[in-house]
Amino acid sequence: MTEHKRLSSKTRILTLVVVFTQALGNFALAWGMKHLPPAFTFTPLSLLKVIFNPWIALGITLLILWMLSRMALLSWADLSYVLPVTAGGYILSALIGKWFLAEQISGTRWAGTLLIVAGIVLVGLTQHNTTKPVAVHQESAEPVEMLS
């Protein structure tokens, strides 16, 4: 496998991880918050207890994974590439909201979804890295392979 193909595959896989962890993390948080006991109040102690609610804990874990995977993706891919292609999370969140939270998706929202898909496709056709190799892995002093 060439270096270009290796990084392209890695970019695609990590993009999916970023999109799914964000959408599922937000869903878990929303589901957990909607199913809190009716007597819940926003005091510091109550908020601390909320963290141990399984759905909220799952949401927080997924969003930490989202942040770490996005950081890893940005270690070789351009910011101007990562931002649009990971916007698929908005679409996934809307679909999850429709399927599991019985939220309505209006015609305007479907139009927005189509625009996002078109944007993702356009940006997805570009190279994921357009900057020159700038970094050496400092801890291991190992040259970092980037696309030329």
Next chain:
Amino acid sequence: MIPWLLVGVIMISTITGDLLQTAEMKRHGEVRFSNGRLRRSLGVLGRPFLLLTVFCMAVSFFAFLKLLTVADLSFAVPATAGTFVLETVLAKVFLKEQVDARRWAGACLVACGVALLAL
């Protein structure tokens, strides 16, 4: 007036955080997922730029929550969707990324799409 101030705070903190994060991760180099290398890569989390990134994300998050108390979601999301285009401009200027016509068009389409999703 206050909603637009909050929109400004959200946009500035989001953009600053993303630029710092990208600059630091590019300086670190490609993260590899084999065991030893991944453990070494986690050491990057303590670097000043990334700590600032976390601070910026927290400011952005709490400003967004505050915005939702004074404005509707249908205002908050479209008003902050401009970060897609602004960050693309700043990535070109500060991170020296080569943004071609397809990327400009893609960033604009995504920004419009996100704005429409909130309506």
